[in-house]
Amino acid sequence: GAGVSQSPSNKVTEKGKDVELRCDPISGHTALYWYRQSLGQGLEFLIYFQGNSAPDKSGLPSDRFSAERTGGSVSTLTIQRTQQEDSAVYLCASSLQQTPKLFFGSGTQLSVL
Amino acid sequence: GENVEQHPSTLSVQEGDSAVIKCTYSDSASNYFPWYKQELGKGPQLIIDIRSNVGEKKDQRIAVTLNKTAKHFSLHITETQPEDSAVYFCAALPAPGKLIFGQGTTLQVKP
Numbered sequence: 001g002a003g004v005s006q007s008p009s010n011k012v013t014e015k016g017k018d019v020e021l022r023c024d025p026i027s028g029h030t031a032l033y034w035y036r037q038s039l040g041q042g043l044e045f046l047i048y049f050q051g052n053s054a055p056d057k058s059g060l061p062s063d064r065f066s067a068e069r070t071g072g073s074v075s076t077l078t079i080q081r082t083q084q085e086d087s088a089v090y091l092c093a094s095s096l097q098q099t100p101k102l103f104f105g106s107g108t109q110l111s112v113l
Numbered sequence: 114g115e116n117v118e119q120h121p122s123t124l125s126v127q128e129g130d131s132a133v134i135k136c137t138y139s140d141s142a143s144n145y146f147p148w149y150k151q152e153l154g155k156g157p158q159l160i161i162d163i164r165s166n167v168g169e170k171k172d173q174r175i176a177v178t179l180n181k182t183a184k185h186f187s188l189h190i191t192e193t194q195p196e197d198s199a200v201y202f203c204a205a206l207p208a209p210g211k212l213i214f215g216q217g218t219t220l221q222v223k224p
Contacts, residue, residue: 042119042202042215043157043204045211045213050209055209055210056208058114093156100147101159102159103159104149104157
C-alpha cells in the first residue's frame with residue numbers, strides 16, 4: 001500500500017473489555033513497531049517485530065498487552081481487560097530491514113470509559 | 114535504559130526567525146538520531162536524521178548538529194514559515210529496533 005494503515009482510527013470501549021488494534025505495514029517492510037502516545041506526551045515504545053518475531057517486548061506495560069504478527073505483514077495489538085489509563089493513541093510504524101527510518105500510520109485513538 | 118530529554122516543550126517564533134530545539138540522551142551506545150514532525154491528527158514524519166559518525170547535517174532550511182561527547186543534539190530551522198508549526202520529536206537508537214523518543218516540542222510560527 002501507499003503507507004502504513006491502521007484500523008480502527010477510533011475505538012471507544014468500556015473498562016474491562018478486550019480490544020484489538022490492527023496495523024498493515026508498507027509492502028516490503030520487514031520491521032514493524034508499536035508505540036503509545038498519551039495526550040500531550042511523547043511516544044512510548046511498546047514492541048518491535050523483525051519479520052514475525054519480536055526480539056524486544058520490553059516496552060509492553062503489563063501482561064494485559066500482547067502483540068502478534070503473522071506472515072511477516074499485518075500485526076495486531078491486543079489489550080485485555082482495558083483500564084482507563086490505557087486511553088491513548090496507539091501508533092504503528094514500519095521500516096525496511098536494517099534501517100531505522102520509521103514510517104508511521106495515523107494511529108488508533110483508544111478511549112476507555 | 115536510554116532516556117531522551119527534549120527542550121523546550123513549547124516554542125513560539127515570528128515568521129522568518131530561526132527555531133532551535135535541543136535534546137540530550139543518556140546511553141552512549143546510541144548511534145542514530147532522527148527528528149520527526151507531527152501534525153495534528155497524523156503520525157510523526159521523519160524530517161532529518163544524523164548518525165554518530167557525523168557532526169552536522171543540513172537539508173535546505175533544516176539542520177541537525179550532534180555532540181557525542183556531551184550527548185546532545187539539536188534541530189535548527191531557519192527562515193521559519195507558518196507551515197512549520199507542528200510538534201517536533203527527537204529520538205535516539207540505543208539498540209536495533211528500539212527508537213526512544215523525547216517528550217516533544219510544540220512549535221508555533223506566527224505570521
